[in-house]
Amino acid sequence: MxxxxxxxxxxxxxxxxxxxxxxxxxxxxxxxxxxxxxxxxxxxxxxxxxxxxxxxxxxxxxxxxxxxxxxxxxxxxxxxxxxxxxxxxxxxxxxxxxxxxxxxxxxxxxxxxxxxxxxxxxxxxxxxxxxxxxxxxxxxxxxIRVSAAPDLNHSLVATGFPYSNFHRIDAYLPILTEFMRRTNGVRRVGSAAVDLAWVAAGRFEGYFEFNINSYDVAAGILLVREAGGQVTQFLIDGDPIFSREVLATNGHVHREMQEVIAEHWR
Structure with missing residues (x-):
């Protein structure tokens, strides 16, 4: 049952x-x-x-x-x-x-x-x-609902810094720099679950992180989706629960964030 x-x-x-x-x-x-x-x-x-x-x-x-x-x-x-x-x-x-x-x-x-x-x-x-x-x-x-902000220029973005596995840091840092230039700011809260919850609540417009685990993001992924947002892997619209990377947004800035990531993520 x-x-x-x-x-x-x-x-x-x-x-x-x-x-x-x-x-x-x-x-x-x-x-x-x-x-x-x-x-x-x-x-x-x-x-x-x-x-x-x-x-x-x-x-x-x-x-x-x-x-x-x-x-x-x-x-x-x-x-x-x-x-x-x-x-x-x-x-x-x-x-x-x-x-x-x-x-x-x-x-x-x-x-x-x-x-x-x-x-x-x-x-x-x-x-x-x-x-x-x-x-x-x-x-x-x-x-709760995700933010209605229409683009990165009106957005606050969250991320998580790598702390043990640094093999993609040369790709990550230029992405971080680009988001610093194109948004209202970038925040590193220190909890992926909270980052995702705050995207769902409209406090962040977007969040991205790699080397992430399923237990860090699973609950938050559903929160964002049920609040009207979008959650995928970095460059494809695949399910990110077990993919070790996640991109979550209010939906309006999703493609724009993917385009920034795609410039450097190979």
């Missing part, structure tokens, strides 16, 4: 909020000595891991048959089922560790090949973004 995705999304939002409350409590007295390195500049803490355990336990009660793709691997080996949860328990770990107030819990549900639910809870602003396939996008239960 197909679940009621709208009702399920409300339950997922509650789980994200509970995990966010735990993260907020831990942030008050966080000890940097309890940070580990998963790889070059790739940090993880007990907060990430415990938040993920909380989220996984809650989701298993909602949909016992579902598989999991999680950042920290607390649900075991990643598995794809008819229903698959894609989870980042603390997107923006580096921000969290350094005391910068922008990080989020990100939870998506993949039904077959399609996203059915997306929830991003930004902890510091207490903003819960939620989307259901075909049901629109919301922030704290208020409907």
């Amino acid at each position: 197909t679940p009621d995705f709208d009702q399920l999304s409300l339950q997922v939002a509650d789980i994200a909020r509970r995990a966010g409350q735990f993260i907020r409590q831990e942030a008050a007295n966080f000890d940097r000595n309890r940070v580990e390195n998963k790889g070059l500049h790739n940090l993880v803490s007990y907060v990430d891991e415990e938040s993920e355990r909380m989220v996984v336990a809650g989701l298993r009660e909602l949909l016992p048959e579902a598989g999991f793709i999680t950042e920290e691997g607390t649900a075991g080996e990643a598995t794809r089922q008819e229903y698959t949860w894609i989870i980042d328990p603390l997107d923006g770990t580096t921000n969290f560790i350094h005391g910068l107030p922008c990080y989020a819990v990100s939870i998506a549900l993949l039904h077959g090949q399609e996203l059915a639910i997306g929830v991003v809870y930004e902890v510091n602003l207490d903003e819960c973004f939620r989307a259901v396939r075909g049901g629109g996008a919301f922030c704290n239960d208020t409907p």
Whole structure:
């Protein structure tokens, strides 16, 4: 039986909020000595891991048959089922560790090949973004829409800088320079999930990033689409969930951003 995705999304939002409350409590007295390195500049803490355990336990009660793709691997080996949860328990770990107030819990549900639910809870602003396939996008239960800005000249753009894999940086930097010249500015927030949620809410007109993971972007992709925006890979209109690159916009500036990227991305 197909679940009621709208009702399920409300339950997922509650789980994200509970995990966010735990993260907020831990942030008050966080000890940097309890940070580990998963790889070059790739940090993880007990907060990430415990938040993920909380989220996984809650989701298993909602949909016992579902598989999991999680950042920290607390649900075991990643598995794809008819229903698959894609989870980042603390997107923006580096921000969290350094005391910068922008990080989020990100939870998506993949039904077959399609996203059915997306929830991003930004902890510091207490903003819960939620989307259901075909049901629109919301922030704290208020409907949201992408910006109506018509072109890059009227746009604020977000990105994420590479921090461990620099093999495409010679292509990335000229793209970044061009967007600096042609927009109202470029921002690096430090959380892909939040970047996408803020595109959906009309705060950014566009966002692009490479070397990105499915658990960073899955929930946010659905938010942008349900808010009326467009999300693709950099140069083709393919689905970006597992492609390691994402371009999300209000739709009006999408082709313009692709043209800028295409000048340098080979």
